[in-house]
Amino acid sequence: MSAATETALGLTESKGVGARVAKFVIYAGLFVVFAGPLLALLVGSFSHVSDPTQLSVVPNRPTLGNFRIAFDHGVLRYLLNSFFVVGFGLLLQVAVSVLAGYALARKVFPLMTLVLVAILATMMLPEEILALPLTLVLADLPVLHLNLMGTLAGMIVPLGAWAFSILVMTEFMKDVPRELEEAARIDGAGELRIFAQIILPLCKPALGVIGVFGFTMIWDQYLLPLLVAQNSSSYTLPLALRTLRIDQAVTPGVVLAASLLALLPSVLVFLFFQRSFARGLTSGALKG
Amino acid sequence: MSVREAAPLTARAPVTRTSARDRRRRGGQWWVPWLFLAPALVLFLYFKFIPMARAVSMSVQEVRPYLGNTWVGGANYAEILSSDGFRSAAWNTVVLAVGQTFGSMVLGFGLALLVEGQTRKLTFIRSAAFLPVVVPLAVTAELWRIMYHPTGDGLMNQVIGLIGLGPSGFINDPHTSLASIAVTGIWRGAPYDMMIFLAGLAGIDRGLYEAATVDGASTWRRIVHVTLPGLRPVFAILFVLAAVRGFRTFTEVFLLTNGGPNGSTEVVMTLIYKLGLEQSRLGVGSAGAVLLFAATLVLTVCVQLLRRRRSA
Numbered sequence A: 001m002s003a004a005t006e007t008a009l010g011l012t013e014s015k016g017v018g019a020r021v022a023k024f025v026i027y028a029g030l031f032v033v034f035a036g037p038l039l040a041l042l043v044g045s046f047s048h049v050s051d052p053t054q055l056s057v058v059p060n061r062p063t064l065g066n067f068r069i070a071f072d073h074g075v076l077r078y079l080l081n082s083f084f085v086v087g088f089g090l091l092l093q094v095a096v097s098v099l100a101g102y103a104l105a106r107k108v109f110p111l112m113t114l115v116l117v118a119i120l121a122t123m124m125l126p127e128e129i130l131a132l133p134l135t136l137v138l139a140d141l142p143v144l145h146l147n148l149m150g151t152l153a154g155m156i157v158p159l160g161a162w163a164f165s166i167l168v169m170t171e172f173m174k175d176v177p178r179e180l181e182e183a184a185r186i187d188g189a190g191e192l193r194i195f196a197q198i199i200l201p202l203c204k205p206a207l208g209v210i211g212v213f214g215f216t217m218i219w220d221q222y223l224l225p226l227l228v229a230q231n232s233s234s235y236t237l238p239l240a241l242r243t244l245r246i247d248q249a250v251t252p253g254v255v256l257a258a259s260l261l262a263l264l265p266s267v268l269v270f271l272f273f274q275r276s277f278a279r280g281l282t283s284g285a286l287k288g
Numbered sequence B: 001m002s003v004r005e006a007a008p009l010t011a012r013a014p015v016t017r018t019s020a021r022d023r024r025r026r027g028g029q030w031w032v033p034w035l036f037l038a039p040a041l042v043l044f045l046y047f048k049f050i051p052m053a054r055a056v057s058m059s060v061q062e063v064r065p066y067l068g069n070t071w072v073g074g075a076n077y078a079e080i081l082s083s084d085g086f087r088s089a090a091w092n093t094v095v096l097a098v099g100q101t102f103g104s105m106v107l108g109f110g111l112a113l114l115v116e117g118q119t120r121k122l123t124f125i126r127s128a129a130f131l132p133v134v135v136p137l138a139v140t141a142e143l144w145r146i147m148y149h150p151t152g153d154g155l156m157n158q159v160i161g162l163i164g165l166g167p168s169g170f171i172n173d174p175h176t177s178l179a180s181i182a183v184t185g186i187w188r189g190a191p192y193d194m195m196i197f198l199a200g201l202a203g204i205d206r207g208l209y210e211a212a213t214v215d216g217a218s219t220w221r222r223i224v225h226v227t228l229p230g231l232r233p234v235f236a237i238l239f240v241l242a243a244v245r246g247f248r249t250f251t252e253v254f255l256l257t258n259g260g261p262n263g264s265t266e267v268v269m270t271l272i273y274k275l276g277l278e279q280s281r282l283g284v285g286s287a288g289a290v291l292l293f294a295a296t297l298v299l300t301v302c303v304q305l306l307r308r309r310r311s312a
Helices: A019-043 A065-072 A075-106 A112-123 A131-139 A153-161 A163-176 A178-186 A189-221 A223-228 A237-246 A251-270 A273-288 B003-010 B017-025 B033-058 B073-081 B082-115 B120-134 B135-145 B157-164 B176-202 B207-213 B219-230 B231-248 B251-256 B268-278 B280-311
Strands: none
Touching: A019 B082, A019 B120, A019 B135, A019 B176, A065 A075, A065 A251, A075 A112, A075 A153, A075 A163, A075 A189, A075 A237, A075 A251, A075 B033, A112 A163, A112 B033, A131 A153, A131 A223, A131 B268, A131 B280, A153 A223, A153 B033, A163 A189, A178 A189, A189 A251, A189 A273, A223 A237, A237 A251, A237 B135, A251 A273, A251 B120, A251 B135, A273 B176, B033 B120, B033 B280, B073 B082, B073 B280, B082 B120, B082 B176, B082 B231, B082 B268, B120 B135, B120 B176, B135 B157, B135 B176, B135 B251, B176 B219, B176 B231, B176 B251, B207 B219, B219 B231, B231 B280, B251 B268, B268 B280
């Protein structure tokens, strides 16, 4: 076995029937523990589950009825709200991060360290802790005097600036060679042109990273929509799950069907962009 | 107007070519970076720094809508620190954070060792194991709520019945409710930790393993003497991330038990939520939030200092 594939446990090296069976049991166990509950959710959403005790990974009288009932309870509306929030939220977040990353990576200016520290500091200010004052700010934006409570905009704008995305963008833009920028400048390209036509196209992998992370982060939002939404017409899908569950007329099967719709987008995004995801995990955690 | 067009207007007439180019090389006009930073700074100001300032100022005031706030100094802090509800919530938060942090890290480390490697089978297992991380928290909570059904034929009760345990009340029993929430948190946290550990494992010098094997070291000794030292920075980072995540726990608890039964799972965030939004006691709630922030900050700074000293 070559040194490159050597691992701590040396599992890949172990051969023989006993070792193979042991490996199979271990991996099957992992699969059951981590994917099993999600499999139960998938199966349950397509089965007659009128009682929590009927949850199982074996289908029970397959049906699409759960989804029909869920749609009767406005799930389509909540789903559209969620897509609206994640769509515009992500657009805003990516635009803000790209612009800020450009300034931080390609420019040297006074007070730059202060700006960087301020951005890093926001990472230590979890939105949960700011929840109460945030509702007051959203109800009456300083200077502008707008009231965003009860609106989808109120769930979007606070997510516009996210330190993680800005830092990923900054790190990536730093690696673009100076010479490219110099050459463009000598050719008479303006600041916006250099940004949009030289730097940005070279940062596509980073755009993938912040896109995937931004999507899952915004899709997973719970407390912010909970604070901002004032009636169910502006609920996002994750928020609506609790309302569905409390409804006596709704069976667990329907809650599972709505849950499936609520988890599908972020799971699909993860499965399609696994490479970007892995890159972001390591750059976010190990560099930061 | 682009910067290129603006530059000749502001530059003085007898400017030589080189000085103009020098200035451009330094990044053009002084306000250019600020223009690019403006959206981020405005949003951070509005939704991070102003709320933080409001939290601090509300925590020393009695907040009375329409009547005007009055200065009460440390009274809110004194009240919340002396209340049994806050103390038990703080204790629960610490227990939950510690349990989830260590549970996720130990399990995540074990998982990472098991699925480290290059084969396609392992890639599949890794992806499957990672799924819980990308499932929205609200879905995780509703799913586990159903799985934790307290009768003997609930899913989790059937599972633990296989090894001769239960039936347990899980989240409905004050003795097991906090542990049940921790298990859900570990289920979601361990795969995340696993991925970070895998990234760390990839950075370990493979030659060291080979050398250890040649020297006749057992698997256990390889882990203790090669793997663990190599992963030390990863452990430190994961510890901070997980602890901060643990302190701010809200959604799982809110959806699984909302602090019940009998306050056995009340955490600081659910308490603040109730104080602020259900009882409109914004001053006291803010005092709690500021304390939580202080705890997070102290923890982060301590770990950073420890890391710096060790690496120095």
